[in-house]
Amino acid sequence: MTQLAFFNLxxxxxxxxxxxxxxxxxxxxxxxxxxxxxxEIETAKSLVELPCPFxxxxxxxxxxxxxxxxxxxxxxxxxxxxxxVGSVSVSTTSIPIIDEATAAAAHTLVSDAAATVxxxxxxxxxxxxxGAAGHGASRRRRPxxxxxxxxxxxxxxxxxxxxAGEHNVIAKPPIRKLAKDLGVDLTKVTASGxxxxxxxxxxxxxxxQASVFRNLTTPAAPSAREERIPVKGVRKAIATAMVSSAFxxxxxxxxxxxxxxxxxxxxxxxxxxxxxxxxxxxxLLIMAKAMIWxxxxxxxxxxxxxxxxxxxHNFVNFGIAAATPRGLIVPNxxxxxxxxxxxxxxxxxxxxxxxxxxxxxxxxxxxxxxxITNIGVFGVDTGTPILNPGEVGIVALGSIRPKPWVVDNxxxxxxxxxxxxxxxxxxxxGDVASRxxxxxxSVIEEPALLLD
Amino acid sequence: xxxxESARVPMVQLLSPDGQYGxxxxxxxxxxxxxxxxxxxxxxxxxxxxxxxxxxxxxxALQRQGQLGLWVPAIGQEGAQIGSGYGVGHLDHIFPSYxxxxxxITHGIDLMAVLKMLRGVNHGGWNPDETRFHLYxxxxxxxxxxxxxxxxxxxxxxxxxxxxxxxxxxxxSYFGDGATAEGDVSESFLFAATNHAxxxxxxxxxQWAISSPVNSQTTVPLYLxxxxxxxxxxxxxxxxxxxxxxxxxxxxxxxxxxxxxxMIEALTYRVGAHTTSDDPTKYRTSEEVEYWKARxxxxxxxxxxxxxxxxxxxxxxxxxxxxxxxxxIRAQTFALGEPPIENMFQHVYSEPHPYIEEQQQWLxxxxxxxxxxxE
Numbered sequence: 002m003t004q005l006a007f008f009n010l011x012x013x014x015x016x017x018x019x020x021x022x023x024x025x026x027x028x029x030x031x032x033x034x035x036x037x038x039x040x041e042i043e044t045a046k047s048l049v050e051l052p053c054p055f056x057x058x059x060x061x062x063x064x065x066x067x068x069x070x071x072x073x074x075x076x077x078x079x080x081x082x083x084x085x086v087g088s089v090s091v092s093t094t095s096i097p098i099i100d101e102a103t104a105a106a107a108h109t110l111v112s113d114a115a116a117t118v119x120x121x122x123x124x125x126x127x128x129x130x131x132g133a134a135g136h137g138a139s140r141r142r143r144p145x146x147x148x149x150x151x152x153x154x155x156x157x158x159x160x161x162x163x164x165a166g167e168h169n170v171i172a173k174p175p176i177r178k179l180a181k182d183l184g185v186d187l188t189k190v191t192a193s194g195x196x197x198x199x200x201x202x203x204x205x206x207x208x209x210q211a212s213v214f215r216n217l218t219t220p221a222a223p224s225a226r227e228e229r230i231p232v233k234g235v236r237k238a239i240a241t242a243m244v245s246s247a248f249x250x251x252x253x254x255x256x257x258x259x260x261x262x263x264x265x266x267x268x269x270x271x272x273x274x275x276x277x278x279x280x281x282x283x284x285l286l287i288m289a290k291a292m293i294w295x296x297x298x299x300x301x302x303x304x305x306x307x308x309x310x311x312x313x314h315n316f317v318n319f320g321i322a323a324a325t326p327r328g329l330i331v332p333n334x335x336x337x338x339x340x341x342x343x344x345x346x347x348x349x350x351x352x353x354x355x356x357x358x359x360x361x362x363x364x365x366x367x368x369x370x371x372x373i374t375n376i377g378v379f380g381v382d383t384g385t386p387i388l389n390p391g392e393v394g395i396v397a398l399g400s401i402r403p404k405p406w407v408v409d410n411x412x413x414x415x416x417x418x419x420x421x422x423x424x425x426x427x428x429x430x431g432d433v434a435s436r437x438x439x440x441x442x443s444v445i446e447e448p449a450l451l452l453d
Numbered sequence: 454x455x456x457x458e459s460a461r462v463p464m465v466q467l468l469s470p471d472g473q474y475g476x477x478x479x480x481x482x483x484x485x486x487x488x489x490x491x492x493x494x495x496x497x498x499x500x501x502x503x504x505x506x507x508x509x510x511x512x513x514a515l516q517r518q519g520q521l522g523l524w525v526p527a528i529g530q531e532g533a534q535i536g537s538g539y540g541v542g543h544l545d546h547i548f549p550s551y552x553x554x555x556x557x558i559t560h561g562i563d564l565m566a567v568l569k570m571l572r573g574v575n576h577g578g579w580n581p582d583e584t585r586f587h588l589y590x591x592x593x594x595x596x597x598x599x600x601x602x603x604x605x606x607x608x609x610x611x612x613x614x615x616x617x618x619x620x621x622x623x624x625x626s627y628f629g630d631g632a633t634a635e636g637d638v639s640e641s642f643l644f645a646a647t648n649h650a651x652x653x654x655x656x657x658x659x660q661w662a663i664s665s666p667v668n669s670q671t672t673v674p675l676y677l678x679x680x681x682x683x684x685x686x687x688x689x690x691x692x693x694x695x696x697x698x699x700x701x702x703x704x705x706x707x708x709x710x711x712x713x714x715x716m717i718e719a720l721t722y723r724v725g726a727h728t729t730s731d732d733p734t735k736y737r738t739s740e741e742v743e744y745w746k747a748r749x750x751x752x753x754x755x756x757x758x759x760x761x762x763x764x765x766x767x768x769x770x771x772x773x774x775x776x777x778x779x780x781x782i783r784a785q786t787f788a789l790g791e792p793p794i795e796n797m798f799q800h801v802y803s804e805p806h807p808y809i810e811e812q813q814q815w816l817x818x819x820x821x822x823x824x825x826x827x828e
Binding site (some may be wrong): 008009010011012013014015034036046047048049050051054180360362 | 728787
């Protein structure tokens with residue numbers, strides 16, 4: 002005779018109350034062994050692989066990929082043989098086992114089990130230690146949360162199939178880099194190379210098409226009238242920080258258009274120089290240098306407001322807003338004012354790489370003193386940035402593109418950009434704000450000022 | 454000091470990473486401890502290391518299955534622990550941190566007791582008076598003070614350096630590179646030295662104090678840390694079970710016989726996470742982990758044993774013993790019930806205590822109210 006066993010989501014990190022199912026590595030019908038990795042979950046702390054606690058045949062996956070599951074809720078069920086029962090005792094509360102005769106009532110059992118993890122009123126989640134959820138099944142719980150949990154447990158949508166691997170692309174590393182720089186998806190490029198490899202020309206062709214026909218295909222509107230996206234994780238953190246910033250610090254924003262032609266030439270020369278070989282040089286780098294220079298001339302923009310005092314920082318922990326796959330984060334470069342142009346370039350590259358890989362740590366994001374947000378990469382001219390909490394200045398770098406510009410009473414085509422900046426008016430008044438932004442603008446117009 | 458600089462510091466290594474045995478002449482004094490060993494001892498070393506590793510793997514899985522609150526892996530540190538554990542005499546006392554599962558194995562501690570503690574159903578569960586293996590210290594650094602105090606007591610009892618060698622006692626304290634940066638360890642050095650206490654400070658330098666690298670704990674090799682206090686030291690290859698055994702044995706013997714305190718720095722590596730609650734890929738590179746995996750303590754002893762003519766059957770037997778142990782502890786762990794709620798109040802004070810009783814009463818009332826109808 003076989004029995005039905007459930008595996009409830011464990012607390013894998015001392016005090017976690019929930020986790021997201023990232024990937025299932027098994028599906029219904031699969032035979033699983035004890036300690037076989039069955040899925041990957043992401044907690045507030047890290048990605049963790051879960052080993053199966055029993056041997057048997059998977060009956061059902063009770064949570065879908067991308068779903069956030071409360072600790073203690075069943076995530077998988079399996080029929081296990083009598084031999085396996087010895088290792089998954091009936092007495093444990095975290096793995097209820099029922100015999101086959103009652104298997105038909107599995108959903109009811111799941112619902113009950115889910116209901117038991119709903120928290121007692123008056124028992125708040127613990128910050129350290131473990132065991133916030135899922136005490137004994139004997140406790141009675143509040144009906145409202147119980148019903149919600151039942152609904153969550155019984156409406157499992159079909160589980161997504163494993164993501165298909167990227168189809169075989171043949172391309173040399175420099176071609177891959179070029180494609181990445183130009184935003185070309187190599188899987189969509191037709192290869193013309195002798196051995197089926199993608200050539201430089203193929204990528205260039207793809208890039209031109211991409212730029213001309215950008216956003217040509219617009220997806221049809223979904224049939225559902227509304228989509229509801231749960232507010233959680235990084236999104237929630239961003240929202241809290243932005244609301245707190247916008248409603249505690251009176252924001253004042255100012256803008257200035259500037260001729261960035263010399264900056265673009267300077268970037269080009271740096272790129273070509275041997276010292277900077279292999280280092281990523283962008284207008285953002287010059288902008289960062291310009292801001293650090295302007296901070297020294299207008300120190301109050303690099304400070305913190307505490308109600309009792311204004312703490313002016315005589316160092317610059319330079320924050321860079323980064324859009325990552327997991328949302329917006331603002332890591333900063335510590336003591337950026339002590340860095341040479343080359344060191345700063347490398348630090349920016351490192352910061353971006355770390356952010357892209359999702360490895361930015363809390364320490365990386367702490368103690369920032371001033372921030373830049375490079376919205377120009379999205380092709381927009383400017384915006385009114387919201388302050389990173391704890392800071393009193395933030396600068397937005399808009400896109401740099403050829404525009405008509407008046408030079409000596411003649412209209413010439415110059416590389417023009419808009420610098421936008423927001424300040425905390427409790428600390429920074431219009432005069433200092435304007436001087437700071439003018440200083441930044443003057444460096445962008447004439448980077449040689451950095452030699453000052 | 455950087456990892457490269459650290460790697461150049463001389464250390465006692467009797468078994469090279471490719472399993473070659475050899476005693477450099479500056480370390481000749483340690484050779485006799487290896488020469489005394491029989492084949493059975495070498496096999497015991499290997500079997501215990503293999504069991505320790507299998508135990509670690511199973512315990513990690515049990516944590517991921519919700520059966521343990523936390524697990525503290527020691528993979529990579531088997532050589533340092535099994536070797537030194539067997540270097541401790543039968544009257545000596547051992548003060549571990551919370552990662553000394555291997556030392557526990559060498560002194561007959563029931564591994565289920567360790568699992569119960571990390572499940573949160575007991576506070577240790579073995580009697581240090583009987584096992585001489587004291588309870589795991591969760592607040593690191595304290596165990597070094599406890600050990601030093603105990604060693605001073607041994608000295609005051611006159612059980613050091615007597616002509617009757619078999620009656621003498623010594624103490625060993627285990628701690629890591631991170632603990633050396635705590636005042637507790639420096640204070641212990643001072644008290645041990647000024648009291649000429651019979652203690653060996655055994656530091657497993659596993660390179661990481663959670664996510665802080667060892668170079669943020671020290672700028673000189675750690676085995677020199679005690680020297681300013683009057684505690685001489687030596688560095689050993691902590692992934693060499695023979696060096697760990699011989700050096701610990703010699704200095705425990707010396708301490709027992711009145712030689713005073715000594716420090717051993719075992720250079721090793723924590724291959725796994727600090728605990729199941731952290732993610733080491735966030736703070737260290739895979740290259741570093743690979744470097745140390747190539748210096749694995751089990752691999753080198755296996756190579757040595759095979760060269761001595763030990764065949765597959767022994768290693769298969771070790772695997773089987775590990776599997777049997779894993780199956781057994783898995784079954785026992787799943788069968789653990791919840792302990793009575795009174796247990797958590799029972800051992801706070803040795804005698805009845807009004808505040809503890811009051812708290813217990815409060816909790817009982819609260820629990821009763823929940824079951825009666827919290828709605």
